[in-house]
Structures are given as structure tokens and as C-alpha cells.
Amino acid sequence: MAIDGTKIINAVMEGSQIRDSKGIIPLFGVYLSLFSVQYYNALSFDFEKKLGDSHQAETLLVKAAQECGYATFQGIRDSWEWTEIITPMIDKTDDQISGFASVAVAFGWGGLEVKEILPHRRLRIRVRDSYEATGYLERYGTAPSGKCYLLRGMAAAFMDLIYGADYPAGCFDFTAQEPLCRTKGDPYCEFVVGRSFSQNQV
Secondary structure (H helix, E strand, C coil): CCCCHHHHHHHHHHHCCCCCCCCEEEECCEEEECCCHHHHHHHHHHHHHHHCCHHHHHHHHHHHHHHHHHHHHHHHHCCHHHHHHHHHHCCCCCHHHHHHHHHHHHCCCCCEEEEEEECCCEEEEEECCCHHHHHHHHHHCCCCCCCCHHHHHHHHHHHHHHHCCCCCCCCCCEEEEEEECHHHCCCCEEEEEEECHHHHCC
């Protein structure tokens, strides 16, 4: 059975209506909350501007997103919702990545499309409506490099969880690049994940 993204999105949307007095949503084994993308973008891009070293800021923001994604999607994969809704759709190991991507779509991170998976080696994900790219373009205009730090880190985390060392030792076994980004004038953002340099030397 193929991964049914619509079914996953509907399950997340239905479950997200249950929240406590502080707005916390207990769903898929993790605690979620509604969060303004404008606020997130302001924090990220203001941090980058104030640091004055865009490469250092990029490294820190992508690393934070990858570590967060690694722990969050491990919790999601361990949840009863994953077992009940998504596990029956999984025929092969890399189907889990399509499951992760569908959950991310339901979280509002953009329309993630898994374009290529080479098990243990490479993942390519395309996003046409990244809120990070939209936010950067609205605040600053075009950029010479990709600005989708959260999505880039998450894409690497997906491969860490499926093809890295057993949790929790596998974080950063993979690294993602963003060769295409709407902030650079490209028609969409694209993330290419491969083994981290240190892993290539093993």
C-alpha cells in the first residue's frame, strides 16, 4: 500500500483540535503548539543579520533544526498514531520518509514532495511553498543562498532516522544542502541529503 498523504493530513488536522489551556497539542507522541511563522522567520533571519556571519548562522540554524527534527520524528514514529495510521501503509523501509513528509505537510511546513530516495545514500525533497522562503522574500527580497533552514535540517533528520545509526546515535549521520531556493529566484526549494563527510570516510 502506498503512503496516503491525505489520510495522514486529515488525522493530524482532526487531532490538532484537541489542546490544553496553554494551546499545547498532544499528538503523535510529541507536544505540538500553534506558532506564528512570521515570528519564527523574524527570530531566524534577525539572528542571521545580527550575527553578521551568514554562514555561521546558517550552520547553527540548520543544526538546531536537524536535532529537533531527529527527536521529534523519532517520537512521532514511536507513537500509537503512527502505529495505527501509518504503519499499515508501509511496504518498505523508505516509505517511512514519505510518512514523515506527510506529517510535515500536516504541520504546515509546506507541500513536501519526495522526488528521489536512494536507500542509505541520497534523498531529494522539493517544496514549492516554503514559509521560510516566503518570509525571507517578504522581509528582505532575494538572497544569494537558500534560506530554508528548518526544512533543510528536517530533511537530513529524516535520513538520520531511517538510515543512520540507531537512535539516538544517528543524528548528523546525514547532511542536507539546498541547491534550489525561491529566495534565489528558483521556482521551488529543493533539498538534497547525503551522507555526512565524516560518514563517507568510514
